[in-house]
Each structure stands twice: as structure tokens, then as C-alpha cells.
Amino acid sequence: MKVIIDCFGPDLGPGVMIEGASLYAAEKDFYPIFIGNEDQIKEELSKHSFKDYEIIHTDTYIENTEEPTRALRKKKDSSLVMALSLLKEGRADAVLSAGSTGGLLAGGLFLIGRKEGVERACLPVPIPKAKGHVCLLDAGANVDCSVDVIHSFAKMGSDYVRKVYSVNQPKVYLLNIGLEPGKGNKQTKESFDRLSQDPDLNFKGNIEARDVFNTDADVIVCDGFVGNIFLKSMEGFAEFIFSNFKSFLVKDSGAQEKNPLSEKMFQLKNMFDYKNVGAVPLLGIKGLVFKAHGSSNAKAIYSSLKQIDQAVDHKLADEF
């Protein structure tokens, strides 16, 4: 497996991409193509032992604050544009990036190309629930979505869950502010009607944000603005709760082993830790592009490469 690794993007710097790759290379043969500042990459590489690799130098990258389409046009030598162009040329099996989500989505569409019937690419974010995960899309990339776009999220989400998690008839819900049909804003009312009319979807109706953690849903669809508010409320609240206990546990060292309450707390904290999720694939484009969290550490990058390996093995690029 050849993976193009964009070394710009992680909050913790390029080191986490290289350390993550080294952790994975210790387990399984793979060929990383690192894109980024050559000196920095070489310095990081010197800390690990790699058999095979390639470095492609650039000092340019797309920042999170840039308008994606403009940045893609202007920065042809950015790590992201180079990575996606190389994938398009068939130089590798997949791209892994922790960089700009907007840049990756727009780049995926413009440089790799969208699949037939797809209007916008999106990222299926796994939300932990009492048992397993539910796949939320879209979670921030696409705002002001038309009903067509929401409908395509439902179809892509269903396909993804069916193929990756082997769920036969994925249950699809619409994130809304009430359960009854007719609740919500203009967008959700119209989306409800559209989703209800698609016989190929196993559409189960509206779901409220408070019920997500105990739902039987496999897929939840919504406008990306709404999905992002949901996701970040959850992240913020989790951080708030766990930080309260962190300061407490630091004082009481070793408590996590002895105290069953702290054990439970650690278990929950783990459940909501993005590092255990790894990366998510861009849905709707003709290639395997994986987005890792900006705050990824080496362990998260290692998990991402494991997922990519499975996706390459199962030829998932043809599937979603």
C-alpha cells in the first residue's frame, strides 16, 4: 500500500504524521510518500527507522482560515493540492491529511472528481453512542444545503455504513428539533418529505439532538452547519466534564486503578476520544482521501493508516 501523507495540518506539527507512520510500518509493510518541508521531515525520520519512503518537498500549505476554492487555485504548490494531484495520477492508493477540511473537500471534488449523482462531497463522522457508533453527515463542510444535498447525504451515508460496517438496511434519521413530521425549519420539513419518498432508504423519521447517544440510528443526516453545532457542543461539553475530573485525578495519582468511579470516567473519556476514531473518508469522490482530526497525535495517525489499509484491501474507493 502506498499512502501520500500530508505533513502540514496537525496542530502538533509534522512529527505526529511521521511517528504515526513509523508505528504502522513496524506492524505492516507500507510505502509512505511524505509531502512537506524536507528538512523537517528528514529530522523527524531520523528518530525512526523506515525501510522505504519518499519525500516531496514543499513549504506551502492551505490554512484553515483560507477560503478553500480560492486557496486551491492560488496555491498549486501546496501540500494538499500536490497530494491530491498525485493520487489522481495514480501514484498512490490513498491520501491522508489532517489539514484544512474545506480545502480537502473542495480539492477532492475539483482535483479527484465527484462520483455520478453526487453534488457535494462530505465526511461521515462517527458519533459514539451507548452501543457502537452512529454516522453523522454532514458535520461542518457543507452549509446552506439544498434538499437534494441532504438527500445525497442520506444515500452516501447508507452506502457507507452498509459497506464498511456490514449493516444490511441502515436506519436513517434526520436531525431535527422535534419528532413529529412538520417540525423544524423550512429545510428539515422539505428534507423530511423527500427522504420519506425514497423507497431505497430505510428512513425512520426525525431525531432530536438529545436522543443521539441512545439511538438505534445507523446514519443521521443534517445540514453541515447544524451537524457542526451538534458535534462541537458534544466535544465542548465532554472536555468541560472531563477537565473537571482531570484536575482531580492528577492530585489523587493512581486513583484510576483503585477507584471504580474513575475507571468508569476513563472508560467514557476514551469513548469520546477522537484518537480512537482515526480518520474518516471523503464520501462522494473517485478516490480514497482520508481526513484526520487537526489535533491528532501519533496514535490517531497510526489508527488512520490501519483504516486506510482496510479500505484499500476492500477496494472501497469504487464503493463510496
Next chain:
Amino acid sequence: MKVIIDCFGPDLGPGVMIEGASLYAAEKDFYPIFIGNEDQIKEELSKHSFKDYEIIHTDTYIENTEEPTRALRKKKDSSLVMALSLLKEGRADAVLSAGSTGGLLAGGLFLIGRKEGVERACLPVPIPKAKGHVCLLDAGANVDCSVDVIHSFAKMGSDYVRKVYSVNQPKVYLLNIGLEPGKGNKQTKESFDRLSQDPDLNFKGNIEARDVFNTDADVIVCDGFVGNIFLKSMEGFAEFIFSNFKSFLVKDSGAQEKNPLSEKMFQLKNMFDYKNVGAVPLLGIKGLVFKAHGSSNAKAIYSSLKQIDQAVDHKLADEF
């Protein structure tokens, strides 16, 4: 103080309204006017000792699932319409209801009347944060808001926080999916520009959902759809986390006294307990109408009456 108490609405039945009123009456003289089923109210009243009260009988009420405007027109003899009409006639100082939020908002506007310059009434929901609360509006009543409406939320929220919490120049933020100006959807981009241009507002820019719990904001404004998603994500996540510990604590009885970790957990749970909030006033209308949570218990109703008393004392009906 005379308060019209709508006995239809609480999930736990009319008993909580009457028990809450009795708790408050034990502390301070007040005259409740109970609206609801007379037999039920009398039965509940027999469990407590009230000096002065009045009962107005009706068996009709507006359900949460009903379209508010239609319900108000059709159900002239509903507890909500009767309560608001009596307030309009000057028969009491305030109305307290745990019933349909939509019905209360629409009824407030149509039956009590909106203040000058106000387009839609709204509820300022207090969100707990590391220190104190931040006031979120709107939290679900008004969806598909125009920029004018978002702007009026900012003005009403500022006035409310200034007068009730004595904050001099309340810091106002816009709930969005990025911090920089230009982030978000069409609605938030336009609202950002509008709020920035109002010299009377202390507008501090965008805030992301994950930062709400540690913010210096006094007021956060957003479309009601978005506010409701935020609020219910928080509620759902809190319930999920605390329920995990509840089952644990039941087995380990008495642990809350001995274990500092459980003490911390109880303290946090308390922080996110709506029962400690009481009720919130409807902003933008010419009268004091308070909305209590549907799941209120007697303690929540008692707190609500305490708040109403303060509002009446301070003549807040003229102020917001």
C-alpha cells in the same frame, strides 16, 4: 403578588404546580390563580394549606404537538389562552406555565402584544458555564430567522442581562461554526455584519459551540433551530454521562458522601439541572409571562415563583 398558574403542562401533572406554589406560599404571601381541572386542583390543594387562592376551571389545553397559531385560534377556552387573556385584563401580575412553548410565544405576541421594535418574542435560556451562566437566545421557538430577528435577539438579550444580572456592557457573541468573520452560513455571515455595525451592542464576534462552557460571553445569539440543537446536545450528553454514574452510584450507596469523585459528579450534575434554573421570562412582550421546563418538579416551580416575585418587585415587565 398575584400569579396566574397554568396547571396543564408539566410532565408530572398539575400536582407539581400546586406543591410548588404551596412551598412558596409558606415563605411569602402571594395569591395564586390556578387554571385547570377544578376537581384535580382541589384534590391537590387538599394536601396543602393555602390561605388565599382562586380556581378557574377548564379541561382544554394546548398540546406541544399542535401548531401554535391554529391552536390559539381554535382553543379559546384552553388554560393558556385564558391565562394570557386574564393577564392582559390586568387581573394578575404574571403568568407561569410549563405548557407548550410555541403556544406561549405565539399567545404572548397575539394576546399580550409585542413591544415596539420587536418582531418575535423569545426565551433567554441560561446555559451553565465554568463561572455563572450565559444567556442563549433563541433556543428553539423561532426558526428561519431573518437578520432583523437575530439582531433583535441581541438587543433583547443585552437589555435582559443588563437589568436582571446587573451586567454593565453585556458581551454579545454569535453562535457559529468558525471564529473568523466570513465563517458560517448565509444567515450567520449577514448577522455578523449587522451586529458589528450596531454601536449600542458590545458585540465580540463569533463563538463556537465547544467554547460556550468556558466563555466570557454574557449573551449568545443564534437562530432558534441552531440554539435548540445546541441545548439538546448538551442535555442529551449530560444525561448520558450522568446516567452512567447513576447506575454505578446506586450499587455503591452512600458513596456520594465518602468519595470526592462522586461529590464532584453530583456538583456537576446539579449545575446542569434545569430544576435549579426555575423559569425564564418571555422577552419582547408587554407583560410578565414565565415559561417553566416541561419536566419541572415542585422545587422548580417554587424557584420560578421566587424569580417572578423579583421581576414583579423590579417592575421588569416595563423593562424587557
